[in-house]
Amino acid sequence: MNKKELSEIRKNFSETSDLFVLNRVATAFVDSEKNIRCQSIRAYHNIPSEESECLMTTLKRVLSGTLGKGLLEYEFPNEAYEEGGSQSILYEALQCKLDSENAVSMLMEQIVRNMDYVSTYAILIGHCTYTVFQKSKSDELDPYQSQEYHFLVAAICSVEVRVDGLIYNEDDNAIEKKRVYDRIVAEIPTDGFLYPTFTGRGPDVNHVLYSAHKPKEVNVSIVENVLGCTFHRTAQEQKETFQSMMQEIVSDELSYTVITGVNEKLRDIAAEYANDPELPVVDDIHVRDILLDSGVSQERAEEMQMAYRKATQDKPITVNNLIESKTTISFDGVTISIGKDATDKVRTQCVNGRRYLLIDLDDPAVEINGLTARVAEPAAAGTPSESEDAAPPAQTEEPETSVTEAAPF
8 A cells, every 4th residue: 555545545534525435333442351341333324423523533543644654554464364363354344344243243352352452442443435436547537437445444542531620510500529530532543454455546455554643652462463463663663773773883984974964865765756656665775875975984884784684684664764854963961953954054073172063053143942142253363252152263174073972863
């Protein structure tokens, strides 16, 4: 499932789309002891409008996020389609269109029995139909050629116990302590999944799309135990793996220009393929060439190439998972955050035997703690400096020193 196909489903996941229908919704409430306290199956058009709007919004949020980060596609292993396997249970629920209590109960039990969750939660599952019109070679829709894509979308939502303290009681016309606890189902799912995926503008029953609201907090139990798939490293773990290899292998050659240069070249790759439906990846050849172009020696670049190939096991990492949106420099209680378009304004330099981090100021005004301050002009030769902010004594620039505490990206 690529970016273009995901965008097509997102765009049409709405009551206002003539091509999309949310047919049926199954819901369940699960207590902290893993007991299903209630379960229901309802036709969407029979649900009161205020409730149906919440259901539609929550289910659509399962598809929010970025492919490769919060949205991860997994392939089912062969055994998942065996009787009682995760894929078999999903497929049966799909085929009956959530209109079989037995099939729905099996799917709910599959989730509840195998998922690790720290509190009470609600399960919302929708059966949807999207009418897919075939496209011509010029990418125009053919109004006479269409097929239906049926899919399930499931949302796992935490349930919060709300006590609002003092309330106004209209019956008694008084302000008093609230006596009733509310159990509020969160509108933003913590996790979810879509089955089958929409690939080649049609269903792919051998793949499932897992959704995590917080990409750094993937619920591995859903991927491995509920869906029965092999879990891959999260985007954050992929970045940390890459950074660890950089720190270990390229350590003595890391400098500000090398680190920012690598990040900039990764950005260039992402920008080059920004309009491509498939997510661009970085293979071991890319890694070697990026390091060489950033000033790393041939020996270190080739070492990094081999380490990267072994770590990824011929499954290259998505470029966007390695890019930092900003450069952060940290040392001795000082943290400096540099925007992506301002890295060339910063450099490291050795002056009179002391190491300095220098920042070019195009404007004498800078903002400090929300207040605008001005940096004084350099004092004329032979006169005392007017400000402690004056630049260090000029000296022929020496080789750049590395900022050891700066993150690789």
